[in-house]
Amino acid sequence: MGGGGGGGERGEDSLLSYYCIKFALSAYATLFSLIGLVIFCVGIYAEVERQKHRTLEGLFLAPAVILLLLGLTMFAVSFIGMVGSLRDNRNMLRTFFCVLLAIFLIELLLLLVEIIFERQMNAVFHSSIQDGIRHYYDDLDFKNILDFVQQKFSCCGGDEFRDWDVNPYHSCNSSGPLACGVPYTCCIKQAPGEVMNTLCGYRTLNKERLELVDIIHVRGCIHAVGLWLKDNFEASFGIVCSLLLPQAPGLTCFGFSKDK
Template sequence: MGAAAAAGGGGKGLEAEDSLLSYYCIKFALSAYATLFSLIGLVILCIGIYAEVERQKHRTLEGIFLAPAVILLLLGLTMFAVSFIGMVGSLRDNRTLTGTFFCVLLAIFIIELLLLLVEIIFERQMNAVFHSTIQDGIRHYYDDLDFKNILDFVQQKFSCCGGDEFKDWHVNPYHSCNSTGPLACGVPYTCCIKQAPGEVMNTLCGYRTLNKERLELVDTIHVRGCIHAVGFWLKDNFEASFGIVCSLLLPQFLLPYPLSRKIWHWLRGIHEISVRQHSL
């Protein structure tokens, strides 16, 4: 009987040791993950602060879609705050902070999925919002370097011009057909169809194009709007788009969510045992 009891006690001891080892492995895995992402968030936040300080010197636009610095600030602040809560909660075995980290992660994941669904379901309405925002950016094209660089890159990368179509450039005071300058009734050279490799780009290739019909310009400039061009690219490259979305969503949820949930349940169990012992 004594030997059997000793064997049973030894078995329970080994089980407790294994459970404790599992707890510490999960705890330090979550701590390492949260520390890494808090550092990444801090770096993004610092870059966003620097970019926003520079942007404020020449700021003319209010739309958040036109302010990459603001997006970096929000992203960096969110990443740092949430990851820091998870890091402190796991290191300190704090049930409240761990539970907060767990709930915030779940809320962020659900919000991201909802935004993705809204974009898919209300594609036309979202395109209208983007069109309005891009038109506002085109209006101040030469005043906001951030937006100018983004739009130039998109127009060249996706072979497009303007937001909805190339005639969106009418809203820019320099490109409007009512203007008297050299850019009047034209589009930027980034709208032009690429020449042969090695050939010097004619920066006035978009001269006097806004008062012409689309068919007259098919060999000169890209007449398709960038909203449609990017949309078609995403649909044509669905697998790549899906992979990008998964690579953004899953790392922030797949590992920390189950780890923080497991730790929270362990801490709750320890708390309940402690309460019962004090009540005896």
């Protein structure tokens, strides 16, 4: 009888573990499906606004499209995981796990490509950013993104601050108050919370870097963002692993071994 009682306890423990894994996966997938739905809705709103003011084409200049794709992908994949875990559908769980694993491997591949072909990737980014800078005042999407990057990462332009010479308003060959200067988002704040002078980058493109180290950020944004990614590689890799790896044992046990 003792053996039968032990078997019953083991059966109850196994059943409890099964339901814990089941509802943990459901909660995880539900959370990310909701996040994906929110991102998708934000992307729809951003795309509607972009269509009203659009003057340029191209995915690089249309972050709303990226939000739409990201949100739709997150929602679709997470929804499959949620339904699969609730209905004990092993095929859906296999699909959920395989897609997550593929996304993880693609991220690793992109990191390796960036590391191995850093110079070529920088050239592509530089060309794209220069094209965006050329139409800086014509496309609000790109303008807002570049302004944010320049302020967040304390940088200016793509490869260097002189990239702004390709803009017809900032070119040294043009006339007007912006000629031969850079946007105020390139300027160094002298004190936290101070009101920025929008003409603080006046007549900076024709000066040497050493003359400008206390006025504007002379480092290009490609290098600034690249350094930030390298400095935070371990943290980013840890976040990705923490999202994927905890699911592996549960998905394996729940999706591949559990009989329907």
